[in-house]
Amino acid sequence: MSIIEVRDLKKVYNGNVVALKGISFDVERGEIFGFLGPNGAGKTTTVHILCTLITPTSGSATVCGFDVVKEPDEVRKRIGFVPQDISVDDDLTARENLELHAKLYHMPKDLRKRRIEEVLELVGLQERADNLVKTFSGGMRRRLEIAEGLLHNPEILFLDEPTIGLDPASRIVIWDQLKEMNKEGVTIFITTHYMDEADRLCDQVAIIDLGEIRAMGKPGELKEEVGGDVLFLVTNDSNKLLEKLLSLPFIKDAVSQDGTLRVTVKSGEKVIPLIFEEARNLGVNIEAVSLSKPTLDDVFVKYTGRSLRDEKIDKVERFKQYMLMKRRRR
Amino acid sequence: MIKEAYYICERELRHFIRMKIQIISSIVTPIVWLVFFGYSMNIMSSGLGGINTLSVLIGGERSFFLYFLISSLKLTPLQSLVIQNYLGISYLDFFYSGVIGVTVMFACVFSGLSIIWDKRFGFFNKLLVSPIPRFSIMLGKTMYAMIRGIIQGAIILGLSFLIGARIRTGIVGVALALIFMLLLSLGFGAFSMSLGIKLADQEALFGIVNMITLPLFISSGAFMPVESMPSWLQVIAYGNPLTYLVDALRLCLLGGSYSALGLPFSLMDVAPRLIRDLVALSAFTGTFLIIGTILFRGSVK
Ligand SMILES: Nc1ncnc2c1ncn2[C@@H]1O[C@H](COP(=O)(O)OP(=O)(O)O)[C@@H](O)[C@H]1O
Ligand SMILES: [Mg+2]
Numbered sequence: 001m002s003i004i005e006v007r008d009l010k011k012v013y014n015g016n017v018v019a020l021k022g023i024s025f026d027v028e029r030g031e032i033f034g035f036l037g038p039n040g041a042g043k044t045t046t047v048h049i050l051c052t053l054i055t056p057t058s059g060s061a062t063v064c065g066f067d068v069v070k071e072p073d074e075v076r077k078r079i080g081f082v083p084q085d086i087s088v089d090d091d092l093t094a095r096e097n098l099e100l101h102a103k104l105y106h107m108p109k110d111l112r113k114r115r116i117e118e119v120l121e122l123v124g125l126q127e128r129a130d131n132l133v134k135t136f137s138g139g140m141r142r143r144l145e146i147a148e149g150l151l152h153n154p155e156i157l158f159l160d161e162p163t164i165g166l167d168p169a170s171r172i173v174i175w176d177q178l179k180e181m182n183k184e185g186v187t188i189f190i191t192t193h194y195m196d197e198a199d200r201l202c203d204q205v206a207i208i209d210l211g212e213i214r215a216m217g218k219p220g221e222l223k224e225e226v227g228g229d230v231l232f233l234v235t236n237d238s239n240k241l242l243e244k245l246l247s248l249p250f251i252k253d254a255v256s257q258d259g260t261l262r263v264t265v266k267s268g269e270k271v272i273p274l275i276f277e278e279a280r281n282l283g284v285n286i287e288a289v290s291l292s293k294p295t296l297d298d299v300f301v302k303y304t305g306r307s308l309r310d311e312k313i314d315k316v317e318r319f320k321q322y323m324l325m326k327r328r329r330r
Numbered sequence: 331m332i333k334e335a336y337y338i339c340e341r342e343l344r345h346f347i348r349m350k351i352q353i354i355s356s357i358v359t360p361i362v363w364l365v366f367f368g369y370s371m372n373i374m375s376s377g378l379g380g381i382n383t384l385s386v387l388i389g390g391e392r393s394f395f396l397y398f399l400i401s402s403l404k405l406t407p408l409q410s411l412v413i414q415n416y417l418g419i420s421y422l423d424f425f426y427s428g429v430i431g432v433t434v435m436f437a438c439v440f441s442g443l444s445i446i447w448d449k450r451f452g453f454f455n456k457l458l459v460s461p462i463p464r465f466s467i468m469l470g471k472t473m474y475a476m477i478r479g480i481i482q483g484a485i486i487l488g489l490s491f492l493i494g495a496r497i498r499t500g501i502v503g504v505a506l507a508l509i510f511m512l513l514l515s516l517g518f519g520a521f522s523m524s525l526g527i528k529l530a531d532q533e534a535l536f537g538i539v540n541m542i543t544l545p546l547f548i549s550s551g552a553f554m555p556v557e558s559m560p561s562w563l564q565v566i567a568y569g570n571p572l573t574y575l576v577d578a579l580r581l582c583l584l585g586g587s588y589s590a591l592g593l594p595f596s597l598m599d600v601a602p603r604l605i606r607d608l609v610a611l612s613a614f615t616g617t618f619l620i621i622g623t624i625l626f627r628g629s630v631k
Contacts, residue, residue: 051459076461087452091345103337104460132348148456 001065002026003156003187004033004050009059011045011211019045021211022059027156027189027204032182034202035191036296038308042211043191044084047160050189051081064155077105080149084160084191086141088133094120094144095129098151105152119147123177139170146177156187163197175201195296195308207300214303223294226302228252229268233261233275234288241284250274268293331469334462338470339477342444346478360433360486364493367553368422368429426490427579428552430483431572434511435546437482438518439539441475442526446535458630468527468626472519472619479515480508487583499585506604507582510611514575517615524622527629546572571614578607 004027011020020042027033035043048054050063052072060067066074088097095116102112120126123143133141142162149157159178163171171194178201182188192198198205199219206216215222235241238256245254245263250271253264265271268291279286300308346353445468448454457467487507491497497504522539529535549563550572556564567573581600 048455053455053458073461076459079459081456081459083452083455085452087456089341089453091348092341096344100337100341101456101460104334104457104462106461 003029004061004063004189006046006050006061007059009046009049009061010057011042011049011054012057019211020049020056023208023211023213025206025213025216027187029155029187030182030185031203032178032188032190032201034198034205035189035208036193036195036198036205036300036308037191037208038193038306040210041193041208043193043208044160046208047081047158047189047191051079051158052076078155080152080154080157080186082142082145082149082157082159082162084164086138086145088141088144088148090134091132093130093132094125094136094147097133097144098148101148101151107152115151115153119151122150122181123147124173137170139166139173142166142170142174143177146174150181150186154186156189157181159188159190161191161193163192163194171197193308195300199296205296207296207303209300209304209306215299219296222296222299224266226294226298228264228266229271229294230292231261231263231265231268231272231275232288232290232292233263233286234259235261235279236285236287237282240282241279241286244278244282245275248274248278331463331466334466335470335473338457338467339473342441342471342474343477345444346474356433356437356482357485357489359436360429361489361493363429363432364422364426364486364490364495368425368493368495422490422493422495423584424555424580425553426486426495427583428550428576429490430486430507430511430579431514431550431576432547432552433486434479434483434515434575435518435543435572437479438475438515439522439543440535441471441478441519442522442524442529442535443532444471444474445523445526446529446532450531464630465623465626468523468622472516472523472622475519475522476512476515479518480511483511483515484508497583499583503582503585507579510575510578510582510607513608513611513615514571517571517611517618520615520618520622524618524625527622527625546570549573551576571611574607574610574614578604578611581607 004025006026007024008022009020009024010018010022012018023042023046035046037043045054049056050061050068052068052075055069060069062068063075064078066078068075088094089100092100098116098119099112102116107115117126120129123146125140125143125147128136128140133144136144146157146159146162149159162178163174166174175197178188178190190197190201202219204217205219205222207214207222215225217225233241238259238261242254242256242261245251245261251263251265255262263271263275272289272291276286297308300306445454448457454467458464487497487504522535525535525538529538545566549559549566549570551559551567552572556567556573556577559567581604585600
């Protein structure tokens with residue numbers, strides 16, 4: 001049985017805002033499942049339903065085999081939740097935050113102590129454990145938030161846009177940590193609007209837009225569907241090579257543009273050596289080659305007619321405002 | 331449920347001890363009142379006289395407390411001094427129970443802010459995702475209000491004593507006074523929680539609380555006896571929970587002072603009026619505990 005089973009899930013806010021139009025998907029145990037979509041797509045709504053914070057208007061969802069509406073307490077015991085907005089307590093130290101969390105999950109004292117050390121180490125915050133969270137950077141807060149989500153050994157960890165607004169280095173740290181915990185057996189459900197995040201991190205991706213799932217599959221497969229990799233070749237005799245390439249089965253398409261060959265193939269890395277071999281046989285010299293891979297953004301464009309990139313600035317801006325507001329607290 | 335509530339309460343207490351300025355101001359403000367009002371009124375009544383609001387406590391036959399305005403008796407400064415010394419009750423003695431009551435109120439009426447903060451910054455959601463009984467959240471936060479109310483009240487009681495206010499009943503009276511403080515702390519805590527659950531931003535709670543605390547404060551009898559107030563103000567006073575706390579504190583802490591008149595009054599003799607205060611405070615506290623519970627249950631599913 002899948003760890004998450006969602007069937008025809010609908011959510012309408014206040015009787016008129018349709019956030020989810022009836023989505024269905026499964027998440028398998030042990031995988032990293034990504035929910036990729038722009039602002040307002042319905043990602044947070046989905047996570048909140050799965051984490052028992054809100055109830056769906058119709059449809060059903062089970063997490064770890066328990067219905068999120070009928071048996072919320074069973075679900076709660078088994079999940080970890082890292083919300084979109086950082087919510088660790090600024091006025092406590094990192095350790096105190098974790099202590100409180102562990103107590104709320106009824107962890108016995110010795111287990112609590114041990115586990116807190118473990119998660120602090122996992123997210124690399126041992127040295128700052130006894131500092132007030134106030135003094136932490138955005139990335140550190142996120143990591144503490146993740147540590148908290150993991151503390152009680154959940155079967156599945158939900159993360160709602162965990163790298164939003166972070167610098168590239170901090171994002172990579174978080175990706176590595178998520179992969180690490182996934183290796184230890186935690187299923188991960190992550191929402192994001194960063195296509196590279198979904199691409200590099202996830203085993204399985206669902207593309208969601210305006211409350212509907214538009215495409216679902218492994219990132220590689222999804223990208224293949226848009227057409228495949230593109231190779232650019234600079235040679236001393238492009239016409240001769242072009243003729244040959246067009247006759248090869250693993251070449252989807254090839255054209256000559258101003259003397260440069262533009263070749264569409266399924267998997268660029270595998271095909272490059274084969275093309276070099278053919279060229280050598282023909283006596284053609286390849287002077288330069290470059291490989292361009294389709295991104296999940298291309299997939300997004302294919303299914304929605306819009307680009308994910310347009311959303312970025314807006315989100316970062318919102319995060320900055322949020323951090324400002326948070327500083328003013330107390 | 332109680333255990334989880336305690337964890338939530340513990341977090342609030344940690345916040346409190348980290349808010350140094352808040353702790354200092356919550357102690358300094360009442361002391362300023364005690365010293366400025368308590369002492370200046372004393373000096374004026376004994377030395378200069380003629381202060382209209384000066385009052386003394388005298389036990390009456392029917393009501394256990396009859397508050398007189400000395401000016402209404404047209405006493406000379408000397409006479410007023412004599413009566414005061416004879417009764418052994420200074421304005422400071424009269425006033426400190428009022429300051430304790432007001433301190434308890436201010437310690438609790440803003441506690442609902444924490445629920446608004448938590449809702450705004452997602453901490454509330456994190457509590458809701460955890461497998462704790464929902465109600466323990468509200469219980470824990472109200473528990474914190476109660477603890478804070480009684481601690482601050484007790485500190486002011488101790489300090490009043492140190493600066494010369496008299497406690498005339500002894501340990502039983504003090505214990506009773508603490509119980510009354512606890513009761514109204516719980517009530518004001520639940521009241522503030524009810525607001526916190528309903529309101530979306532902290533300014534709204536500040537606004538509402540500021541709007542009501544001033545009238546509650548003035549009409550409570552902390553500064554002057556309710557009996558000496560204009561009748562329209564008395565109506566407000568008797569609908570004000572703080573009035574009953576201040577009254578109960580005076581009865582508990584000064585109850586025995588009537589024997590100074592040679593009258594056989596003690597804590598036992600003021601019991602009927604203490605019971606009246608107890609009933610009034612319980613009604614207030616109970617009402618807001620129920621309202622808070624209903625609102626809370628309605629807001630989290
Ligand atoms: N509490 C709410 N009340 C009304 N509308 C909401 C609420 N939360 C979200 N929405 C709306 O539902 C849609 C999906 O929102 P959300 O799930 O937050 O998207 P995402 O997380 O993908 O950005 C948006 O149109 C948003 O405005
Ligand atoms: Mg969102």
